[in-house]
Structure formats: structure tokens, C-alpha cells
Amino acid sequence: MKFYDVNGAPSPRRVRIVLVEKGIEYETVPVDTPNKAHLEADFLTLNPWATVPVLQLDDGTCISEAIACCRYLEEAYPEPPLFGKNSKEKGIISMWEHRMEWDGFLAVAEYLRNTIERMRGRGLTGVVNFDQIPALAERGKKRVAHFHNLLDERLGHSEYMAGDYYTIADITAQVSLDFASRAGLKCPEDKKNILRWYNLVNSRPSAAA
Amino acid sequence: MKFYDVNGAPSPRRVRIVLVEKGIEYETVPVDTPNKAHLEADFLTLNPWATVPVLQLDDGTCISEAIACCRYLEEAYPEPPLFGKNSKEKGIISMWEHRMEWDGFLAVAEYLRNTIERMRGRGLTGVVNFDQIPALAERGKKRVAHFHNLLDERLGHSEYMAGDYYTIADITAQVSLDFASRAGLKCPEDKKNILRWYNLVNSRPSAAA
Numbered sequence: 296m297k298f299y300d301v302n303g304a305p306s307p308r309r310v311r312i313v314l315v316e317k318g319i320e321y322e323t324v325p326v327d328t329p330n331k332a333h334l335e336a337d338f339l340t341l342n343p344w345a346t347v348p349v350l351q352l353d354d355g356t357c358i359s360e361a362i363a364c365c366r367y368l369e370e371a372y373p374e375p376p377l378f379g380k381n382s383k384e385k386g387i388i389s390m391w392e393h394r395m396e397w398d399g400f401l402a403v404a405e406y407l408r409n410t411i412e413r414m415r416g417r418g419l420t421g422v423v424n425f426d427q428i429p430a431l432a433e434r435g436k437k438r439v440a441h442f443h444n445l446l447d448e449r450l451g452h453s454e455y456m457a458g459d460y461y462t463i464a465d466i467t468a469q470v471s472l473d474f475a476s477r478a479g480l481k482c483p484e485d486k487k488n489i490l491r492w493y494n495l496v497n498s499r500p501s502a503a504a
Numbered sequence: 505m506k507f508y509d510v511n512g513a514p515s516p517r518r519v520r521i522v523l524v525e526k527g528i529e530y531e532t533v534p535v536d537t538p539n540k541a542h543l544e545a546d547f548l549t550l551n552p553w554a555t556v557p558v559l560q561l562d563d564g565t566c567i568s569e570a571i572a573c574c575r576y577l578e579e580a581y582p583e584p585p586l587f588g589k590n591s592k593e594k595g596i597i598s599m600w601e602h603r604m605e606w607d608g609f610l611a612v613a614e615y616l617r618n619t620i621e622r623m624r625g626r627g628l629t630g631v632v633n634f635d636q637i638p639a640l641a642e643r644g645k646k647r648v649a650h651f652h653n654l655l656d657e658r659l660g661h662s663e664y665m666a667g668d669y670y671t672i673a674d675i676t677a678q679v680s681l682d683f684a685s686r687a688g689l690k691c692p693e694d695k696k697n698i699l700r701w702y703n704l705v706n707s708r709p710s711a712a713a
Contacts, residue, residue, distance in 0.1 A: 358595040360602045367595025386567040386576025393569045428639045
């Protein structure tokens with residue numbers, strides 16, 4: 296299995312963590328996004344949406360979208376389960392995961408892509424160029440503050456994001472939190488519940504992925 | 505099982521279609537969103553994110569986020585499978601479903617919520633009010649045009665969105681297409697592949713859901 300990756304990028308990191316958690320062997324193929332390799336024909340045949348990560352299975356099948364890569368890995372390598380062990384858990388974990396992506400990951404991306412010079416004309420991922428929208432950068436910043444509140448509230452009465460064990464919802468929350476921090480939107484120090492949980496997830500070997 | 509629904513709303517429609525496809529019995533609880541019932545304390549105890557749909561299981565557990573409701577139903581009522589029959593299919597279907605949500609559903613929402621008078625101050629779902637951003641309405645409109653192109657291209661060489669049978673990826677695409685149409689962003693008539701596929705999915709009894 297090949298894994299098309301960008302070193303340090305948050306979206307493929309969600310998949311990298313799952314690969315480590317499940318102890319899966321794979322071959323990394325770096326994609327040179329600063330030099331726009333993801334917008335070239337070779338890469339677009341693997342993923343016409345021009346996003347990284349992409350998992351390429353041994354039969355050539357390509358799976359893109361971070362959560363879909365993680366889903367494939369969960370189904371093909373069930374242990375340890377990261378998406379739940381029964382119907383109810385699976386529904387609840389999917390709910391928290393999706394919410395973490397929307398309130399966390401996409402809020403940070405909204406802020407960052409509409410702010411930094413390097414992303415000019417790249418307000419969204421994909422092959423279509425969209426101008427930055429300053430009002431959207433502001434909105435993203437407010438949303439990340441709200442995300443920190445939500446996360447802290449939730450973790451005040453749940454050991455992990457979706458219950459009493461580590462799941463894909465923690466992974467998306469963890470990656471979003473680090474992504475926000477790197478974008479200059481650090482978690483306020485008074486968020487004690489986040490801090491408690493972050494120490495837990497960040498001490499796992501997969502956190503280095 | 506109770507299903508908190510808004511008659512005619514696109515997000516709960518994704519779940520309604522799954523309920524019909526799987527022949528599941530349930531009780532509908534209407535939520536009066538025009539009168540902001542989703543922002544009142546009673547509803548927020550069920551779903552603090554103030555969004556509809558919510559599935560409430562017989563033990564009281566609440567699952568919100570449309571895709572998470574659908575995931576629960578898939579796991580609890582496996583027949584007919586809408587999320588795939590093996591690891592590879594599950595990864596590919598998740599990829600297409602997620603992309604349809606992002607390129608389709610969320611693009612229409614971006615246009616609509618930043619355009620119509622009724623959504624003033626409600627640029628995003630949830631408990632935090634965000635002003636409308638006119639530039640975002642424009643972006644949403646362009647994204648929907650791109651969605652129509654993507655969909656038509658894909659359906660030119662695949663019978664259904666994610667392969668040779670009807671799945672959750674078709675449901676999200678179908679709901680997004682109808683949502684766009686109702687928002688005034690109709691699919692151009694030259695998109696023959698979309699038309700071919702739409703006739704297929706729209707002739708299923710679940711399309712009336």
C-alpha cells in the first residue's frame with residue numbers, strides 16, 4: 296500500500312495516526328505541494344480533487360479524503376477498533392468525528408486559507424482557484440474560539456471525545472487542535488479539560504506521526 | 505426510535521431516505537425551526553449543536569449529524585447495504601459521500617445561508633450567530649456550478665456515484681442536487697449524465713422522502 300503524504304500537513308496526519316495506531320506497514324510517497332505537484336496531471340489521475348492524502352492499494356485503487364482513507368483502514372485492519380465496537384458506538388463516534396472536522400479542522404482551514412500570503416487565490420482546496428475572503432478569516436478565527444469552548448465542555452464530562460476509549464473522534468480533534476496552534480490560534484490555558492485530555496492523546500506514540 | 509425532523513429540509517432528508525430504503529419503522533417528531541424551536545433549551549439537551557436531524561434511540565441516546573444518523577442505521581439495520589459490502593467498497597463509498605457533502609451539500613448551504621433574508625445573522629448552523637458574507641454567497645454559487653460539472657463527469661463513466669449500485673454517496677448527491685435546485689441553482693440541461701442518473705435515483709420510492 297502506498298500513502299501519498301505531505302510532511303507536516305494536518306489532513307494526511309489524520310491517516311498517519313491511524314496507520315501507526317493499527318501498526319500497518321506502508322510506503323510513503325511524498326507530494327511536493329509547495330511546488331504544486333498536486334495540481335499536475337500525474338497526481339490528478341490519482342486524485343482529481345488535487346488533495347493529499349491518497350491511499351493507493353496494491354491493485355491500484357486510489358482512496359482520497361482523509362476520513363475515507365481512515366474508514367478503509369478500519370475495515371481492512373479492524374484492530375484496534377477506532378470507529379466503535381457496536382452500532383450505537385459507531386453512530387456516536389461518527390457524530391463526534393464529523394463535528395470535530397466541521398467545528399475544528401474546517402474552522403482552522405477557513406481562518407488559515409483566507410489569511411496567509413502563501414494561500415492567495417487558494418481559498419479552498421481543489422483545482423478551482425478561489426480568492427481569499429477577509430471576512431471569512433475573521434469568521435474562522437471566531438469559530439476556532441468556539442471550538443475550544445466546545446471541546447473543553449465535552450471533555451469536562453467524558454474521558455475521550457466519544458466515550459471512554461480513544462477513537463477516530465479524538466484523532467480529528469487532536470489534529471485540529473495542533474493545526475489551530477500552528478496557525479497561531481492556541482488553546483487558552485484555562486481550558487483545563489482540554490489540557491487533561493491532550494496530555495493523554497499526545498503521550499501515545501502515534502502523536503508523533 | 506424517534507426521528508427529529510423538519511419537513512422538507514435537505515439535511516434530515518438524507519436520513520429519511522435511508523430509513524425508507526431500509527424499511528425501518530420510526531416515529532417522527534417535527535421541530536419547528538421557523539419558530540426557532542431548535543435553539544430552545546428542550547432541543548439543546550438533545551443536540552447542543554442545534555441542528556436537525558436527531559435520532560433518539562429507545563434507550564434515550566441521541567445521535568445528530570446526518571451522516572452519523574445514517575451510519576448508525578447502516579450498522580443497526582445492515583440490509584440493504586448502503587455503505588459498501590467490503591473494505592474497498594467502504595473506503596470508496598465514504599470518499600464519494602464525503603466529497604458530495606463538501607462539493608455539493610455544503611456549497612449550496614454556503615450560497616443559500618449567505619443570500620436569503622430569512623437567514624440573516626444565521627450564516628452557519630449552530631448556537632453562534634454569524635453575519636452573512638456576500639462574497640461567500642458568490643463563492644457558493646461558483647462551487648455549485650463546479651459540483652454540477654464534477655457530478656456529470658463522474659456519472660459519464662459510473663452507473664452510480666460510487667460504482668454499480670445505489671449507495672449513501674448517491675443519497676448525498678441526490679439531496680444536494682435537489683437542494684441546489686430549490687435554492688435556484690438548477691442543474692444545466694446539457695448535463696446528460698446527471699439526467700440519466702437522476703432519473704434512476706428519483707424513480708426509487710425513497711426519493712419521495
